[in-house]
Amino acid sequence: MKNGVNAGHKGVFTAEVLSNQQIRENYYRLNLRLDAIGSRYFQSAVPGQFLELDLSELPLPPEEKIPPALRDSAHRHILLRRPFSFSDVIVLPSHEGPCVKLEILYCVLGPATLRMMSLTSGTVVNVLGPLGNGFTIPKTLKRAILIAGGMGAPPLLHLGGYLKRHFSEVQTVCFAGARSCEDLPFTLKIGNITGLVLEEFDVLGIPSRVATDDGSAGFKGFVTECAGQWLSDNRPHPKDTILYACGPEPMLAEAAKLAEAFDLSCQVSMERRMACGIGLCQSCAVEIKTGATQTEYKLCCKDGPVFDSRKVVFQR
Amino acid sequence: MKNGVNAGHKGVFTAEVLSNQQIRENYYRLNLRLDAIGSRYFQSAVPGQFLELDLSELPLPPEEKIPPALRDSAHRHILLRRPFSFSDVIVLPSHEGPCVKLEILYCVLGPATLRMMSLTSGTVVNVLGPLGNGFTIPKTLKRAILIAGGMGAPPLLHLGGYLKRHFSEVQTVCFAGARSCEDLPFTLKIGNITGLVLEEFDVLGIPSRVATDDGSAGFKGFVTECAGQWLSDNRPHPKDTILYACGPEPMLAEAAKLAEAFDLSCQVSMERRMACGIGLCQSCAVEIKTGATQTEYKLCCKDGPVFDSRKVVFQR
Amino acid sequence: MEQTIDLSVDFAGLKLSNPVLTASGTCGYGDELAEFMDVSKLGGVIIKSITPAPRKGNPTPRIVETDAGMLNAIGLANIGLERFVHEKIPILEQLGTVVFVNVAGQMIDDYVQVVRRLSQERAIAGFELNISCPNVKQGSISFGTDPSQIRQITGQVKAACGAKPLIVKLTPQVTDICVLARAAVEAGADALSLVNTFTAMVIDIENRRPVLANRTGGLSGPAIKPIAIYLVSKVYQDVAKPAGIPILGGGGIRTASDVVEFMIAGATAVTIGTATFVQPDTATRVIDNLRNYCERKGIRSIRQLTGSLQ
Amino acid sequence: MEQTIDLSVDFAGLKLSNPVLTASGTCGYGDELAEFMDVSKLGGVIIKSITPAPRKGNPTPRIVETDAGMLNAIGLANIGLERFVHEKIPILEQLGTVVFVNVAGQMIDDYVQVVRRLSQERAIAGFELNISCPNVKQGSISFGTDPSQIRQITGQVKAACGAKPLIVKLTPQVTDICVLARAAVEAGADALSLVNTFTAMVIDIENRRPVLANRTGGLSGPAIKPIAIYLVSKVYQDVAKPAGIPILGGGGIRTASDVVEFMIAGATAVTIGTATFVQPDTATRVIDNLRNYCERKGIRSIRQLTGSLQ
Ligand SMILES: Cc1cc2nc3c(=O)[nH]c(=O)nc-3n(C[C@H](O)[C@H](O)[C@H](O)COP(=O)(O)OP(=O)(O)OC[C@H]3O[C@@H](n4cnc5c(N)ncnc54)[C@H](O)[C@@H]3O)c2cc1C
Ligand SMILES: Cc1cc2nc3c(=O)[nH]c(=O)nc-3n(C[C@H](O)[C@H](O)[C@H](O)COP(=O)(O)OP(=O)(O)OC[C@H]3O[C@@H](n4cnc5c(N)ncnc54)[C@H](O)[C@@H]3O)c2cc1C
Ligand SMILES: Cc1cc2nc3c(=O)[nH]c(=O)nc-3n(C[C@H](O)[C@H](O)[C@H](O)COP(=O)(O)O)c2cc1C
Ligand SMILES: Cc1cc2nc3c(=O)[nH]c(=O)nc-3n(C[C@H](O)[C@H](O)[C@H](O)COP(=O)(O)O)c2cc1C
Numbered sequence A, B: 001m002k003n004g005v006n007a008g009h010k011g012v013f014t015a016e017v018l019s020n021q022q023i024r025e026n027y028y029r030l031n032l033r034l035d036a037i038g039s040r041y042f043q044s045a046v047p048g049q050f051l052e053l054d055l056s057e058l059p060l061p062p063e064e065k066i067p068p069a070l071r072d073s074a075h076r077h078i079l080l081r082r083p084f085s086f087s088d089v090i091v092l093p094s095h096e097g098p099c100v101k102l103e104i105l106y107c108v109l110g111p112a113t114l115r116m117m118s119l120t121s122g123t124v125v126n127v128l129g130p131l132g133n134g135f136t137i138p139k140t141l142k143r144a145i146l147i148a149g150g151m152g153a154p155p156l157l158h159l160g161g162y163l164k165r166h167f168s169e170v171q172t173v174c175f176a177g178a179r180s181c182e183d184l185p186f187t188l189k190i191g192n193i194t195g196l197v198l199e200e201f202d203v204l205g206i207p208s209r210v211a212t213d214d215g216s217a218g219f220k221g222f223v224t225e226c227a228g229q230w231l232s233d234n235r236p237h238p239k240d241t242i243l244y245a246c247g248p249e250p251m252l253a254e255a256a257k258l259a260e261a262f263d264l265s266c267q268v269s270m271e272r273r274m275a276c277g278i279g280l281c282q283s284c285a286v287e288i289k290t291g292a293t294q295t296e297y298k299l300c301c302k303d304g305p306v307f308d309s310r311k312v313v314f315q316r
Numbered sequence C, D: 001m002e003q004t005i006d007l008s009v010d011f012a013g014l015k016l017s018n019p020v021l022t023a024s025g026t027c028g029y030g031d032e033l034a035e036f037m038d039v040s041k042l043g044g045v046i047i048k049s050i051t052p053a054p055r056k057g058n059p060t061p062r063i064v065e066t067d068a069g070m071l072n073a074i075g076l077a078n079i080g081l082e083r084f085v086h087e088k089i090p091i092l093e094q095l096g097t098v099v100f101v102n103v104a105g106q107m108i109d110d111y112v113q114v115v116r117r118l119s120q121e122r123a124i125a126g127f128e129l130n131i132s133c134p135n136v137k138q139g140s141i142s143f144g145t146d147p148s149q150i151r152q153i154t155g156q157v158k159a160a161c162g163a164k165p166l167i168v169k170l171t172p173q174v175t176d177i178c179v180l181a182r183a184a185v186e187a188g189a190d191a192l193s194l195v196n197t198f199t200a201m202v203i204d205i206e207n208r209r210p211v212l213a214n215r216t217g218g219l220s221g222p223a224i225k226p227i228a229i230y231l232v233s234k235v236y237q238d239v240a241k242p243a244g245i246p247i248l249g250g251g252g253i254r255t256a257s258d259v260v261e262f263m264i265a266g267a268t269a270v271t272i273g274t275a276t277f278v279q280p281d282t283a284t285r286v287i288d289n290l291r292n293y294c295e296r297k298g299i300r301s302i303r304q305l306t307g308s309l310q
């Protein structure tokens, strides 16, 4: 253990489940309290970083609670950890050292997230983190435009809160999109001026817009189109504005195009299937441009998950 | 389902855990209430039969509760069901049909029994049973001599209760042995005449004797030696006496010799590693004499687990 | 979408009501399963290996559990050809499903003898040639790894089959399974069955002995599924598809999704083995769920799945 | 029993402080692990495959989880010989453990080039010849299954090793692994490493495509352990023991009990791969628990375990 247990480093530790609430069909909010060691690792965790949970020893929920589409795959026992971003990190200082509470938003998609449903208050889980490099926030930043697609929400929610707390002068606006109303991991409410807004950002004083592919809530169309209209109307200054995007890869590719069109810099948080999360296995390669035609693979877990959108070769 | 859900047949069903109590280090008592289907299958289950539990989805107990010797193997996820005898079956008739409660005594030995520790009241488990053929009790029986070694106790406990209920005129005596005092899955108490006795048999009015290899309780030596002394003293009549034995195979072999020496008939309940429990896989072979020198393999799960000791070729 | 879905498949000249069979050695003689499911709903059953003379099989322990799998070394225990004909065939006739008999032996003549006798039985639809059982000492494993021996045994047994189809069951533990598959096809195999179990060992570290009395056993169960899928897709592309020969796929199947995966890889029908031990009615459950998959994906005939890997 | 237990082993002319190494491709260049454990406590580390030129590797997805296992198709992604020497060797020198480098290539010359260059580096203790990686298309798999090619590549690479030992890593997916083991030993291998991963496939049944971009990948993890144990015991009995050559065993190791099992089967040292992904300090935990096992069983030197199968 070359580095000991220090802020800024990563390690393995335990966390206790404080609550695990269903927020929508297949969407849950998990709150964890980290142990003393984990709290030290996480006290300076930044938005865009992530962690890996060992979910291999959790029981399956009862048959009737398993979505029919997942019943077959539910039988598979889990071997590898699973990566999750966090949507909030709260550091409570105390004289025995910091105590950190974490919030995770997750979507039930397969055997591991299915098992997460069975977490109850008091359950102890094994955590590896904090991992990767989060979003960069330059001192000169004046405007932050957050674009969240589907389950890309958590790190941007964290980023919104983080900006309010540590960069209160930055003007932030958030665009959240999903296929349909039910796939938005947020609470929607009617805003004062702009129509439908996201409760979670509203409480932070951050204006927000909603887009759904099927028009079931807010703007009908891709969230990047919605953000594009806003950019056309508002023309933020390239030098002090950054687009922060997290979501499915095609959406990130669109965000990158948008950034290029408006000459803005853009940071995208990427997802890859990960076996280790700590740079050992090379499973999480992201193709990065190193010259006009040359590329190399960087590791999503170690060099990312946040990358400069201009550098990324998006897939498909 | 050729046979439907009928008494005397076997099938798959669920049961609810009523309680799961530790009775000694590594020994537990599990009480189950069978669902309506299971109750119908089990209403006429007899001592010596068994069932198979699907324990594959149970979580591990917390690390600190896992005996150090089992920590390594605890990581293995479970695929196959596990066979267990029952130490009692209580049939409560009701107008919706019978309701059956089952008692299982188990010893924590490996990944499956380890996971059983985490069963709590209300947990639902999947059961396959009742399986195999139990002890035979001829109408002419006057004396039953039960010999239990280690975890061979459950079916003999059941048999004791069963004899009292259905064959109250049979004189029963029980000998229970184990390596050491802590390995006896019974409650010991001081009897009126005979020294140490087993509470569980005492309440049934069945006299009992205890033997331990190390002399830490009762007779010092093998339980078969203890029973042998009693047989020498009491010389029960061969025609109407049966030895019923359950325990490790070397003990059963000794019981068989004892039976031969005293010209008694003897039924032994055998254990084998089982993959299916229902005669599909042939994994549970027991070598059975078919002539002076000839033998064939019978299936412990289907043809047994109870066999006539004179027929069995014991291993090692 | 009130559309009936056709689950039937054509397999080696037979029409099976659906692609799900129970694997040899894991469904006894077919009769025990009847207590847990309606056996007539199956695509078929494959009876455990029958040898000319009865075989007692290996001493116990014959099985041991492993991570997501199990080893078995049953040793081809079976009641022998004569008792099978007299005691079991009458029961099999009542089951109302398609019955294949897996055949094993120590010499080619053993196989021929069993097949010739059973080819006269109306209750038997066809044969599966077990040339790949890893647990029989004197026997079959060498047949299974040498293409010229495969050609020889397949040819001779096929000649004894009469009009009944012959499935050749291949061992997966070879350098190039396609060479063996091709040998079997050239010699007249009507279908290829893969995979059989992988030779493996578990050691008891307390007494430093193998757990199994036979020392080694065959690994089956979900652990081997991804290897089986790969081998099915390879044999399908390189041998079965060009030759127009169906594959009976298996290894670790537990769910309808697993069946679909095998079919996409190239299987026409599949076998369910180890999973039946955990849940005796796995096969009929899987058939119901196959129907659901087809419905959800708008598939009218399940035959469309075979070899549809992109 | 206050008795110090000797965990050290002699391995291919080197003395390792204990038999536990981290497997090639699962411990990066050794440096990332230092954040999770004291790497100097390991028996050694095996650096991921190094090729003469840098390799980007395969597109993603490169991994997929399976029952008790995972498939990988990384495609030998590595920074290439030159960058390895300049960027990584200085770090490796600080780790204080025995470093082996796994070497891969497309032609024999590739291997020779890497070994010749690295044999001059004091920080490198020896080499592991990867002739068995199932994920490289043009490359190595054919080397791994043909005894005459194994003889040729082993001989030429050994000549480039200087005084450093050469471990030859065998592929498990062959008809008779002993033939290949013997070829490697005859051509000068100082140790045999087994097993590498098994070629396998997972299909996404929603879009009917293989999950991995490379279509197939290598299966590792607990799923393969019983096959690996069997192969180690077989190669030990038939080749390694008679030749006096040590085996580096691996495949699915997660616990000290697993290590003991491999050693009883015939391994002198072992590698831990996939398990490190779940618990980064698996290797050092296992070393501590090995000590407990020896204590409990009254074993003074862990070397006694090797090949002690009854
Ligand atoms: C850096 C990072 C941060 C993440 N943050 C969150 C989060 O905050 N909330 C959340 O719900 N999920 C998050 N995920 C995704 C989450 O890890 C997966 O949903 C989870 O691993 C699925 O596990 P499973 O066993 O339930 O399903 P699986 O059967 O493993 O997967 C279900 C489906 O999800 C896809 N998938 C699985 N893992 C990944 C992955 N790593 N990248 C892309 N697709 C994948 C598979 O292709 C499959 O279609 C994040 C992933 C990464 C890499
Ligand atoms: C008919 C029958 C009735 C049984 N009744 C009871 C009972 O009432 N209470 C109880 O505690 N146990 C009973 N057992 C034994 C019980 O099934 C095993 O202890 C259990 O399967 C162990 O599972 P595990 O995963 O915890 O340990 P494993 O790792 O599977 O086994 C731990 C140890 O037990 C041995 N073992 C495992 N299964 C068997 C078996 N079937 N026969 C012999 N040895 C075995 C193994 O060799 C190993 O040393 C019975 C077994 C049979 C066949
Ligand atoms: C207990 C057991 C016994 C088996 N006996 C035979 C047999 O007699 N003949 C045969 O060809 N295959 C036999 N097999 C192999 C199965 O038919 C099947 O090919 C293999 O188990 C893989 O499928 P699975 O993973 O679904 O079990 C046996 C398998 C098991 C588990
Ligand atoms: C992600 C990954 C990458 C690997 N890369 C290599 C490699 O570059 N060279 C090699 O010889 N083996 C490689 N292997 C194989 C391992 O070294 C090891 O032999 C195999 O994974 C079996 O051990 P395990 O089950 O403990 O993982 C790799 C394995 C994994 C899982």
Ligand code: FES
Residues within 6 Å of the ligand: A273, A274, A275, A276, A277, A278, A279, A280, A281, A282, A283, A284, A299, A300, A301, A302
């Ligand atoms: S997940 Fe292993 S290197 Fe990134």
Ligand code: FES
Residues within 6 Å of the ligand: B273, B274, B275, B276, B277, B278, B279, B280, B281, B282, B283, B284, B299, B300, B301, B302
């Ligand atoms: S356990 Fe399968 S036949 Fe007895």
